[in-house]
Amino acid sequence: MAENTGIKDVVRDENLVYKKTSVLTDKVMHYCPGCGHGTAHRLIAEVIEEMEIQSGTIGVTPVGCAVLMYNYLDIDMQEAAHGRAPAVATAIKRLMPDKYVFTYQGDGDLAAIGTAETIHACNRGENIAIFFINNGIYGMTGGQMAPTTLLGMKSSTSPYGRDVHMMGNPLKMTELVAQLPGTWYVTRQAVHTPASVRKAKKAIRQAFENQKLKKGLSLVEIVSNCNSGWKMSPVDSNKWMAENMFPFYPPGDIKLEGKLVGKE
Amino acid sequence: MKGNEAIAEAAIRAGADAYFGYPITPQSEILEYLMAEKPHERTGMVVLQAESEIAAINMVYGGAACGRKVITSSSSPGISLKQEGLSYIAGSELPCVVVNVVRGGPGLGTIQPAQSDYFQAVKGGGHGDYRLIVLAPQSVQEMADFVDLGFELAFRYRNPVMILTDGALGQMMEKVWLQEQKPRMTIFPDWATTGKTPDRERNVITSLDLDSAEQEKFNLKLQNKYRKLEAEEVRFEHTDTEDAEYLLVAYGTSARICQKSVRLARDKGIKAGLLRPVTLFPFPKKPLKELAAKVKGILAVEMSTGQMVEDVRLAVEGKVQVEHYGRMGGIIPTPEEIVDAIGKNFLK
Ligand SMILES: Cc1ncc(C[n+]2csc(CCOP(=O)(O)OP(=O)(O)O)c2C)c(N)n1
Numbered sequence: 001m002a003e004n005t006g007i008k009d010v011v012r013d014e015n016l017v018y019k020k021t022s023v024l025t026d027k028v029m030h031y032c033p034g035c036g037h038g039t040a041h042r043l044i045a046e047v048i049e050e051m052e053i054q055s056g057t058i059g060v061t062p063v064g065c066a067v068l069m070y071n072y073l074d075i076d077m078q079e080a081a082h083g084r085a086p087a088v089a090t091a092i093k094r095l096m097p098d099k100y101v102f103t104y105q106g107d108g109d110l111a112a113i114g115t116a117e118t119i120h121a122c123n124r125g126e127n128i129a130i131f132f133i134n135n136g137i138y139g140m141t142g143g144q145m146a147p148t149t150l151l152g153m154k155s156s157t158s159p160y161g162r163d164v165h166m167m168g169n170p171l172k173m174t175e176l177v178a179q180l181p182g183t184w185y186v187t188r189q190a191v192h193t194p195a196s197v198r199k200a201k202k203a204i205r206q207a208f209e210n211q212k213l214k215k216g217l218s219l220v221e222i223v224s225n226c227n228s229g230w231k232m233s234p235v236d237s238n239k240w241m242a243e244n245m246f247p248f249y250p251p252g253d254i255k256l257e258g259k260l261v262g263k264e
Numbered sequence: 265m266k267g268n269e270a271i272a273e274a275a276i277r278a279g280a281d282a283y284f285g286y287p288i289t290p291q292s293e294i295l296e297y298l299m300a301e302k303p304h305e306r307t308g309m310v311v312l313q314a315e316s317e318i319a320a321i322n323m324v325y326g327g328a329a330c331g332r333k334v335i336t337s338s339s340s341p342g343i344s345l346k347q348e349g350l351s352y353i354a355g356s357e358l359p360c361v362v363v364n365v366v367r368g369g370p371g372l373g374t375i376q377p378a379q380s381d382y383f384q385a386v387k388g389g390g391h392g393d394y395r396l397i398v399l400a401p402q403s404v405q406e407m408a409d410f411v412d413l414g415f416e417l418a419f420r421y422r423n424p425v426m427i428l429t430d431g432a433l434g435q436m437m438e439k440v441w442l443q444e445q446k447p448r449m450t451i452f453p454d455w456a457t458t459g460k461t462p463d464r465e466r467n468v469i470t471s472l473d474l475d476s477a478e479q480e481k482f483n484l485k486l487q488n489k490y491r492k493l494e495a496e497e498v499r500f501e502h503t504d505t506e507d508a509e510y511l512l513v514a515y516g517t518s519a520r521i522c523q524k525s526v527r528l529a530r531d532k533g534i535k536a537g538l539l540r541p542v543t544l545f546p547f548p549k550k551p552l553k554e555l556a557a558k559v560k561g562i563l564a565v566e567m568s569t570g571q572m573v574e575d576v577r578l579a580v581e582g583k584v585q586v587e588h589y590g591r592m593g594g595i596i597p598t599p600e601e602i603v604d605a606i607g608k609n610f611l612k
Contacts, residue, residue, distance in 0.1 A: 054460060055459045055460055055461045055462070056459055057459065058330075058457050058458075058459065060326070061470075067472060068472075070466075070468040070470060073466075074460065074466055075459075075460050075466055076457035076458065076459055076460045076466050076467045076468070077457065077466070077467075077468050077469070078325070078326060078329045078457055078468075078469040078470070079356075079468070079469065079470035079471070079472055080322065080325070080326075081322060081325075081348055081349060081352050084318065084319070084322035084325075084349070087314065087318075087319040087320075087322035087323050087326065088322050088323065088325055088326035088329075089326060090312070090319075090323055090326065091282065091284065091310075091322075091323035091324070091325070091326030091327035091330075091334070092326045092327070092329075092330055092457070094282065094310045094312065094327075095281055095282060095310060095326075095327050095330050095332050096330060096458070096459075099459055116315055116316060116318075116319065117315070117318075117319050117322070120314075120315035120319065
């Protein structure tokens with residue numbers, strides 16, 4: 001009987017049930033262990049591979065933790081100024097209407113500095129996909145308050161918790177853009193459990209597929225953790241997210257095929 | 265046609281792929297003309313009214329990064345909003361043409377013409393060490409011609425080009441000869457994000473490099489490009505400089521007026537001449553320095569409190585007295601005023 005203990009003997013084509021998508025590069029990601037960005041990147045890369053649209057896709061990265069996304073996805077990418085990705089993507093899509101164009105943006109990028117660009121790209125019904133990573137905090141700059149920071153939630157610029165009188169309310173940008181006639185598909189997902197990862201992937205795929213229809217913009221919000229910014233372990237941060245973020249940012253579809261869910 | 269309309273028509277004929285803009289006086293005719301002209305039907309050119317100048321310049325970034333010929337226009341307050349985007353465009357080495365139909369400032373200022381955005385245009389404007397190639401037309405004809413020239417330079421040097429003009433030239437009507445329609449590009453530069461094909465590495469357009477040594481190297485590369493521009497792309501015109509004792513230096517509208525001032529001065533027996541920078545960056549330092557050795561005084565004439573005059577002084581290296589004459593707030597100097605200013609400054 002042959003020795004069967006080496007890893008090389010196990011990793012054989014016939015034994016493979018899952019492998020890293022070819023659309024992800026070999027570059028080691030810089031994300032903190034446990035952060036949702038890496039998972040979201042992988043899902044986008046897998047969808048691009050499965051749809052065989054690597055040469056047909058142009059991505060736009062934000063300013064935020066995901067600024068270096070272009071190091072990880074093996075596709076043509078542009079790095080936008082903070083908040084401006086939807087304007088950048090608008091031009092790409094208008095000039096190359098047959099390409100799949102997406103932006104990938106954090107909450108500060110999309111819902112604070114880039115609010116105008118986000119709303120107007122949505123309202124014009126640009127045929128692009130926006131992937132919106134909502135971790136309730138400014139991750140890259142060290143954990144400051146974001147437009148999506150929950151009331152009472154602590155951050156480095158709301159050290160005693162977000163106070164509504166002083167700092168205003170958290171902004172539900174996803175619900176807001178769902179009201180606009182230019183959006184075709186608006187959904188909120190998460191990537192903290194295997195089940196949610198599968199769902200999020202379906203949503204991401206839908207957002208790419210929708211671009212063929214030319215019926216408007218698709219926005220997929222992914223509620224995510226920021227274990228470093230929240231100062232928690234990855235496991236605790238996911239638990240905290242489900243208990244505290246989901247009541248205010250409930251996962252689920254908000255707009256399907258141009259119609260608000262639960263409305264006629 | 266109006267200067268603004270000439271720019272718009274010239275953009276279509278230059279084979280531009282897109283225009284993105286936001287209304288502001290005195291240049292709204294550019295967007296209005298393009299919308300009315302339906303360039304989409306003529307050449308397939310995309311025209312879009314953006315939600316702000318910030319969005320417009322970032323659309324320019326997105327389109328330019330796809331290797332397309334993209335143009336935008338605005339006037340001073342709007343150009344201020346575009347500075348962040350321009351810095352990114354310069355830092356990503358993207359070609360584009362940006363038109364500034366200058367109005368008086370600061371702040372909301374006035375809608376009347378001025379030349380008070382010179383510093384912003386030629387010294388970079390946004391953050392970081394970068395330069396725009398700056399072209400200064402003095403007629404409606406040049407408003408049109410510089411669009412095509414602008415694209416040519418922008419693509420040759422992978423650098424944003426600014427056409428620095430003003431409300432007077434934008435609104436002025438003159439006869440203009442327009443070039444034949446150029447076809448839009450069908451082959452795009454190899455750096456453009458047109459979709460990664462299996463035969464090449466992915467293309468990434470970014471201005472980010474967190475490695476300080478690499479960032480310094482990149483800055484040096486940009487500086488080399490600017491030195492090359494200074495060596496090869498300086499454009500200027502001069503009139504009556506052979507025997508001139510007093511040299512006027514002026515660009516754009518001011519240069520146009522100074523031509524008349526030279527005639528008036530010579531009628532009075534004052535040997536005046538004019539040097540007109542056509543490129544403001546790169547600035548015609550060498551011809552100025554040469555002329556400085558021959559003349560008794562230089563008067564920089566600008567519709568500002570004196571911005572270009574600093575570059576004139578740098579160029580002549582103290583060889584000759586350099587003074588400034590300017591009007592502000594939307595006032596255009598008369599040719600007579602300028603002749604008087606020669607007298608007051610140099611002929612006491
Ligand atoms: C014009 C401008 N303002 C501010 C910054 C600093 N900055 C970088 S990332 C960031 C916030 C990022 O937060 P978010 O969009 O939520 O993304 P995350 O890092 O959490 O993924 C800020 C304020 C910048 N780079 N540019």
